[in-house]
Amino acid sequence: MSLVRKDGYDFAFNPKGCETCEGNCCIGESGNIWVNKQEIENLKNHLNISLEELSKSYIEKRGYRYSIKERKLAEDNFACIFFDLEKKQCGIYEARPTQCRTFPFWDYFKKNKEEVIKECPAIKEF
Numbered sequence: 001m002s003l004v005r006k007d008g009y010d011f012a013f014n015p016k017g018c019e020t021c022e023g024n025c026c027i028g029e030s031g032n033i034w035v036n037k038q039e040i041e042n043l044k045n046h047l048n049i050s051l052e053e054l055s056k057s058y059i060e061k062r063g064y065r066y067s068i069k070e071r072k073l074a075e076d077n078f079a080c081i082f083f084d085l086e087k088k089q090c091g092i093y094e095a096r097p098t099q100c101r102t103f104p105f106w107d108y109f110k111k112n113k114e115e116v117i118k119e120c121p122a123i124k125e126f
């Protein structure tokens with residue numbers, strides 16, 4: 001796979017970098033993994049479970065939005081509930097939400113490039 005670039009970002013993403021990464025974008029400090037109505041529907045279908053089951057085990061309300069739950073691994077270290085800790089990869093890859101699909105091209109990283117460089121071995125600086 002070739003280098004992924006996006007207008008407005010002075011870094012690129014090399015998908016091959018994921019092979020050597022232990023899931024830094026799915027593990028770390030606690031954060032929000034937002035899912036919208038359509039993504040909740042996709043998740044429900046992907047997992048073949050009811051909305052009640054999904055709400056009980058995998059997502060939670062944060063303010064007026066919904067986030068995928070996290071699992072606490074250690075003090076200040078959390079993993080997305082869907083991250084497969086043995087295989088070191090997303091357990092719902094085809095149904096992952098937009099937030100995960102668009103990483104590392106988040107507005108936040110336009111001004112905080114150092115943070116994503118530290119976290120993600122797949123980033124290539126121009």
Ligand code: SF4
Nearest residue numbers: 026080082083090100
């Ligand atoms: S849904 Fe998948 S890609 Fe997104 S944070 Fe969870 S494990 Fe990572």
